[in-house]
Amino acid sequence: MTGKLYGLGLGPGDPELLTLKAHRILTSCPVVAYPAPDTGPSFARQIAADYITSAQLEVPIIVPMRVERFPAQDVYDQAAETLSRHLDAGSDVAVLCEGDPFFYGSFMYLFERLAGHYPTEVVPGVSSMMAAAAGLGRPLAARNDVLSVLPGPLDDDQLQRGIEAAGALAIIKIGRHFARIKALIERMGLVAQAGYVERVSLAEERLMPLAELTEDRAPYFSMILIYKGEERWHPAISQALGSGV
Amino acid sequence: MTGKLYGLGLGPGDPELLTLKAHRILTSCPVVAYPAPDTGPSFARQIAADYITSAQLEVPIIVPMRVERFPAQDVYDQAAETLSRHLDAGSDVAVLCEGDPFFYGSFMYLFERLAGHYPTEVVPGVSSMMAAAAGLGRPLAARNDVLSVLPGPLDDDQLQRGIEAAGALAIIKIGRHFARIKALIERMGLVAQAGYVERVSLAEERLMPLAELTEDRAPYFSMILIYKGEERWHPAISQALGSGV
Numbered sequence: 001m002t003g004k005l006y007g008l009g010l011g012p013g014d015p016e017l018l019t020l021k022a023h024r025i026l027t028s029c030p031v032v033a034y035p036a037p038d039t040g041p042s043f044a045r046q047i048a049a050d051y052i053t054s055a056q057l058e059v060p061i062i063v064p065m066r067v068e069r070f071p072a073q074d075v076y077d078q079a080a081e082t083l084s085r086h087l088d089a090g091s092d093v094a095v096l097c098e099g100d101p102f103f104y105g106s107f108m109y110l111f112e113r114l115a116g117h118y119p120t121e122v123v124p125g126v127s128s129m130m131a132a133a134a135g136l137g138r139p140l141a142a143r144n145d146v147l148s149v150l151p152g153p154l155d156d157d158q159l160q161r162g163i164e165a166a167g168a169l170a171i172i173k174i175g176r177h178f179a180r181i182k183a184l185i186e187r188m189g190l191v192a193q194a195g196y197v198e199r200v201s202l203a204e205e206r207l208m209p210l211a212e213l214t215e216d217r218a219p220y221f222s223m224i225l226i227y228k229g230e231e232r233w234h235p236a237i238s239q240a241l242g243s244g245v
Numbered sequence: 246m247t248g249k250l251y252g253l254g255l256g257p258g259d260p261e262l263l264t265l266k267a268h269r270i271l272t273s274c275p276v277v278a279y280p281a282p283d284t285g286p287s288f289a290r291q292i293a294a295d296y297i298t299s300a301q302l303e304v305p306i307i308v309p310m311r312v313e314r315f316p317a318q319d320v321y322d323q324a325a326e327t328l329s330r331h332l333d334a335g336s337d338v339a340v341l342c343e344g345d346p347f348f349y350g351s352f353m354y355l356f357e358r359l360a361g362h363y364p365t366e367v368v369p370g371v372s373s374m375m376a377a378a379a380g381l382g383r384p385l386a387a388r389n390d391v392l393s394v395l396p397g398p399l400d401d402d403q404l405q406r407g408i409e410a411a412g413a414l415a416i417i418k419i420g421r422h423f424a425r426i427k428a429l430i431e432r433m434g435l436v437a438q439a440g441y442v443e444r445v446s447l448a449e450e451r452l453m454p455l456a457e458l459t460e461d462r463a464p465y466f467s468m469i470l471i472y473k474g475e476e477r478w479h480p481a482i483s484q485a486l487g488s489g490v
Contacts, residue, residue, distance in 0.1 A: 007379075009371070009375070009379075011264065011369075012369075014266070015265075016264065016265045016266035016269070017264045017265070017266055017369070018264065018265055019256065019261065019262045019263060019264055019265075019371060020260075020261045020262070020263055020264075020265060020268060021259070021261035021262055023265060024261070100371075100375040100378075100379075100385075101379065102375065102378040102379055102383070102384045102385045102386075103375055103378075103385050103386060104384075104386055104387055104388070104390075105384075105387075108384045108387055111382070115382060115480055116480050120382070120480075122378075122379035122380075122382065123379065124256075124257075124262070124371045124372075124375040124376040124378070124379040125371060125375070126254070126264060126345075126369045126370060126371055127369075127372065127375060130254070130345040130347065130348055130369040130370070130372060131369040133345075133347040133348070133367075133369070134252075134254075134345075134346065134347055134367035134368065134369040135367075137356070137360060137365075137367065138347070139347045139349075139350075139353045140345075140347045140348050141347075141348060141349055141394060142349060142350075142353055143349070143396075144396040144398055144399060144418075145349075145396070146393060146394065146395055146396070146399070146403075146407055147393065147394040148391060148392065148393045148394075148411065149386065149391065149392040149393075150391055151388075151389040151390070151391070153389055154389060154391070158391075161410070162391055162410070165406070165407070165410060166393065173389075235360055235361050235365070
């Protein structure tokens with residue numbers, strides 16, 4: 001009997017946003033794997049830290065951070081080989097995933113290597129996009145809105161076409177593209193309908209109208225939401241805007 | 246001291262897909278409100294049923310089901326008034342929401358009436374869209390894909406433009422539009438890349454390639470995912486397809 005492979009969505013960062021199911025599986029798997037940068041802590045492990053015990057074997061998957069390039073596939077070949085050994089030995093393996101495993105997540109690289117060979121289950125998680133809308137206090141999308149998710153590395157023409165075509169937008173992976181994207185949103189006359197969210201659901205989260213942000217860079221864990229409908233911001237955000245409610 | 250209003254995302258249907266946070270708040274609020282049809286059970290209440298006790302006061306919000314029309318706003322005026330009385334009396338109120346409260350959810354109608362008057366928190370939930378991708382075993386979106394969510398009631402031209410413009414699609418609210426949408430996807434040559442998901446995460450869930458489905462209607466809680474990338478289906482789905490892995 002081989003072990004079972006789980007891809008566990010951990011949600012956006014607050015450890016309380018794990019699902020009951022992810023919590024149960026995480027605390028019952030003898031092997032816990034997670035992506036980690038070559039220097040510094042693993043965000044996925046930080047989210048789950050309170051639930052991992054010393055009885056569990058931890059397997060960091062070191063993914064070198066290279067700006068704007070997709071990780072080398074040999075990292076995942078090697079990780080799949082390591083996890084195979086545990087699965088072959090009959091141990092269940094939980095792979096920790098920030099947010100949701102299949103929403104722009106790297107778990108797909110392990111899934112495509114291992115799911116054909118071992119029983120595999122993906123446990124969906126709360127996406128940072130939903131948490132961002134909750135924090136801003138405006139619908140992500142409603143009624144018959146088209147909602148589009150646009151990765152920030154797309155060029156201005158692609159972004160502009162995407163923004164024009166949808167009623168609601170989430171622009172993700174903004175990082176070093178922030179100033180360019182903000183300028184585009186300003187040119188399109190949509191800055192008043194755009195919200196900025198950074199490290200959502202963590203103690204250091206920042207939620208504000210995009211117009212209020214003065215920096216010209218944004219961290220990796222940030223996004224811009226645009227909602228073209230008339231709904232108001234959360235009262236706390238509106239107050240920060242000085243517009244009242 | 247007034248009570249606090251919570252919009253609780255319950256996830257797609259499996260009670261174990263509640264977050265730890267939604268579970269904690271749900272089990273500690275003296276008043277639990279939820280949308281309910283005029284006949285039949287409330288799906289939101291069904292998801293949470295195991296966690297509600299007889300010590301809690303239940304407030305069903307009866308939303309008459311009318312095909313293709315947005316609910317009359319006087320339903321929410323009246324519900325807001327009812328919830329206000331409990332909040333004024335100092336009771337915290339949990340409003341149960343299927344999926345995520347701000348992802349095409351009706352909680353926004355209560356939020357816009359009450360959030361300016363009472364402390365309010367929206368707790369994000371697992372969206373059925375993420376659960377559908379997890380079930381099908383293919384990424385919802387990856388790398389620099391544009392992901393678009395298209396409501397089924399849009400007309401063919403709008404749907405076609407949306408499908409052409411994105412690398413990954415979720416078509417929601419398909420219900421009685423199913424046959425028309427499936428025909429459109431066939432004309433666009435994308436049926437082999439489309440998956441069908443019904444009542445995801447529940448015991449009666451159905452997950453299959455769209456091409457396999459022979460009915461010409463779909464229930465309300467169903468969606469179609471299209472992924473234009475090359476990733477394979479989950480081995481269990483591929484097996485059903487007869488394509489092997």
